[in-house]
Amino acid sequence: MKKKFEKSDLPSEIPIFPLSNAIFFPKTLLPLNIFEPRYKQMTEHAVEGNKLIGMVQSNQSINLKGKAGIYNIGCVGYIEFQSNTPDGRYLINLKGISRFKIKKEIDTNNLYRKFLVDYKDFSSDFDAQNIRGINTLELIAKTKKLFEQYQLSTDWKIVEKVEPEQLINSLSMICPFTISEKQRLLETKDITDRNEVLNKIINFYVLGNNENNNNIH
Structure with missing residues (x-):
């Protein structure tokens, strides 16, 4: 079922799926093939919860804890469609809702990473936008x-x-x-x-x- 979100609906803590050379935006659709155990767990938890996953681009850096570096601005999406394959993969469609800025990582016992984020700089993502100067x-x-x-x-x-x-x-x-x-x-x-x-x-x-x-x- 499709859902319309307001900024106040979005949680401050979200799971993050880092993916190299891949971005998406509010109101766009991103199909994903989930096969790694940590992201399968992330998808399972999201489907059982609010169905929200944050996408960010990974970069070449390594942080102090030895984890892969990521950019601090991404886009959160809602799982509009989800199915399981016979070999255990998840096929999902994420519908973009809003961009976010990462504030800090949250320690958890999960296989995937979770972050504290805010959306205050991206209020325009929730509005109908008038585009000037486009040909x-x-x-x-x-x-x-x-x-x-x-x-x-x-x-x-x-x-x-x-x-x-x-x-x-x-x-x-x-x-x-x-x-x-x-x-x-x-x-x-x-x-x-x-x-x-x-x-x-x-x-x-x-x-x-x-x-x-x-x-x-």
Whole structure:
């Protein structure tokens, strides 16, 4: 059953699933294949509880306790769909609710990690956002060039039909950007800011590759 959340509905303590080079945003959907024992336990506990899981990008650092480093801003999602496979995996769909900022890690006896977080900097995630200065046709055209350069494919007929906010967020998720570039997109102030940053990053890739090709010829 789908659920609508307000900021006051979200808990200050959430389980965290660190994943390299993967981000998602409020109102977007993230399918996950859960097979590691610690994250299977996390999923089981979430399904039995409030069905909330926080996603963050892992980075290359190691903290003082020897645990893998993570970025301090992520997005919490609600398990809209969950199924079990014959070999013991979980297939889930997370629906993005709000970004959050990590305050500190909580010691538990669980296999997975849990953190104290707050949402105060991301009130706009709960509101309908007006996007200024977006040219969807131009953005899609540039993204097509980027995908061609990296020999990637997607269903452009579907892409061309989505609303501007979903378009910006979806392209931020699926484009072949670096971890730091994706994190930069996640940490933007609002959807208008994200649109500007997304266009700058795509321009860098497309124009940069064109310049290199011109130099070769």
